[in-house]
Amino acid sequence: MTTHTKAPPTPTSRPLHLRGRILPEGKVRDIWIAEGRISREPVDGSETIAPGGWILPALVDAHVHLGIAEIGGPLDFSVLRNDMRQLAHSGVGAARILGSPERLPAHMLSLPGEPQLLTAGVPVAAFDRFISGWGRRVPDRLLAQACAEEARCGWSKIIADWFDPDGGYGPSFSAHAIEATVSTVHGIGARIAVHTQSSVAGARAAAAGVDSIEHGMHLPPSALDDLATHGGFLVPTGFVFEQLKHSMLDRSQPTDLRTWFAEGLENHPGMVIGARDRGIPVLAGTDLPVGALVDEVAWLHCAGLSAHDAVGAASWTSREVLDLPRLRHGDRADLIWFAHDPRDDLEMLRSPELAVIGGEVSAATL
Ligand SMILES: [Zn+2]
Incomplete structure (x- = not known):
């Protein structure tokens, strides 16, 4: 008996082979994909799907919030699954979710495809100092x-x-609490x-x-000096500030707030x-x-x-x-492929000609 089922993602049961210039080095190399993993050694019976072009580790969104149907609302699992599908289809193979309305189930953290x-x-936020409905609220002494x-x-x-409350923007926790938290x-x-x-707060x-x-x-x-000394990194999220510009600089906003935002936005590229x-x-x-x-x-x-560093920032x-995972032998297979160098036209990144995410072909226009 047969039943109609939804077509599964393109399986990679047959090993795949790609040859191309692998970024960031840009040297011509071969890569095989077998059982969802990268092989840097030849795999028997593989099908060559990319005989040339450019291969990148799949994209990464280093600061995102998934499964959000409304600001301040609960985690929405149908939105979460849609978000993940959308990311995979656009060549995003990893995302760092920097805060959810509730903890994500561990089984969702690394699924095939x-x-x-x-x-x-x-x-973790202070009382009355974050979006209403979101965050775990603690006093200074319980932050760590x-x-x-x-x-x-x-x-x-x-x-x-x-x-x-007076229209400014200031710290929520003491320097001591932040230090104790980092140490813990x-x-x-x-x-x-x-x-x-x-x-x-940034300096602290x-x-x-x-x-x-x-x-x-x-x-x-x-603070940048300190960040460099301690080996930290920066995620400026500049595009979202550009998007907020019109509402934050609207005349209905308090003058102090407008000034704070306008000065911050102006200085952001310099940072x-x-x-x-x-x-x-x-x-x-x-x-x-x-x-x-x-x-x-x-924006970066x-x-x-x-262009090389801007693409690298997302890869x-x-x-x-x-x-x-980053295309080493044995890594989970997460890559995108282009016929031409995407650093020559960043818009190409919007639609990879081939995306393998979590070992499965998620998007292909080959
Ligand atoms: Zn955020």
Whole structure:
């Protein structure tokens, strides 16, 4: 008896072979894919699907929130699955989810054909100092403990500053609490990401040795020095700030808030270049909504990163910094392929001619 079922993703039961210039090095190399894994050695019976062109480690969104149907609302699993499908289809093979309304089930973190997910659990914030309905709220003295509990999948996230009632934007936790949290989270082998958009909280976070600064608006140069010293990285999410420009600079907003945002936005590209010049990895992250990764790559390029570095921010650099699969022998197979060099036209990144995500062909126009 036969039944009609939905077509499964293109299986890679037959081994695949690609030859091309592999970025970032750009040397012509062969890659095989067998049983969902990369092989750097020939695999018998493989089918050559790319005899030339350019091969990149699949894209990475280093700061995103998936499964969000409404701001402040619960995790929506049907939206989450749609988001993951959309990312896989556009060549995004991994995403770092920097805070969810609730913790994600562990079985969803690395599924065949789906983006690999890094997750920071529920973001930790101070009372009345984050989006209503979201976040785990703690007083200063419980910050370290809460972050350690949320870091069970390898990352936790602090909302280190927020809007003040008087129209400003300032720190939510003491320098001491941030220092204690970094020490506690590192002590259990996990990493800590910090949302910051004020110079005071940004400086505290960088001085404490956090692993990543998220947004980083108003981050002073001295904080970049500290970030470099401690080996941290920066995710500026510049495109989302560009998108917020019209609402944040509207005359209905308090004057202080408009000034804070306008000055931060103006200085944001300079911060990216300051980070690059200090050797700090700059990664592409989109925040919300889902699907703007190539816009962020284009923003990073406009901010002053070379096309090579801007693409790397959403691919090989991100994978190295986040310790994700990156086309080594035995790695989970996550790659995208183009007939031409995408660094010559970043728009090409929007539609890879071939995407293999989690070992399965997710998109192909070959
Ligand atoms: Zn975010």
